[in-house]
Amino acid sequence: MRFxxxxxxxxxxxxTKVTALQSNKHSECVIITHPFHPLTxxxxxxxxxxxxxxxxxxxxxxxxxxxxxIPREWTDRADVDLxxxxxxxxxxxxxxxxxxxxxxxxxxxxxxxxxxxx
Numbered sequence: 001m002r003f004x005x006x007x008x009x010x011x012x013x014x015x016t017k018v019t020a021l022q023s024n025k026h027s028e029c030v031i032i033t034h035p036f037h038p039l040t041x042x043x044x045x046x047x048x049x050x051x052x053x054x055x056x057x058x059x060x061x062x063x064x065x066x067x068x069x070i071p072r073e074w075t076d077r078a079d080v081d082l083x084x085x086x087x088x089x090x091x092x093x094x095x096x097x098x099x100x101x102x103x104x105x106x107x108x109x110x111x112x113x114x115x116x117x118x
Contacts, residue, residue, distance in 0.1 A: 028045060028046045029043050029044065029045055029046070030043070030044055030045075030046050030058060030060055030070075030075045030076060030077055031043050031044075031075060031076040032044065032060075032070060032074060032075055033074065033075055033076050033078070034070075034074035034075075037070075037074060039062070039068075042062075044060040044061060044062060044068075045060065045061045046058055046059070046060055046061075047059050047060065047061050047067060049072070055071055055072070055073070056071070056072040057069050057070070057071055057072070058070050058071075058072055058075065058077070
């Protein structure tokens with residue numbers, strides 16, 4: 001009979017835990033800023049984080065003690081929006097709007113060429 005070899009030592013988690021030294025280093029409270037999230041504006045304690053598909057996911061503790069996972073981009077820890085960092089007002093056209101404009105002009109060109117042919 002063969003015995004299964006058990007792992008010895010600590011079990012590693014993919015979550016990065018926040019230690020006392022880290023929490024003293026910088027504030028570990030996070031504010032949810034996503035406009036459609038039910039906890040928008042709530043200040044929650046960060047308990048850990050992990051990276052998933054090149055996105056940082058924060059594990060936050062609610063006032064009731066429940067742990068929730070939120071993308072960092074939905075919080076005040078999100079990267080700075082380059083459009084807003086260079087001006088006080090939001091951009092008139094975002095990259096998505098410009099792509100839609102290109103698609104629209106292509107449709108107009110195709111319609112014009114069909115009209116000329118027909």
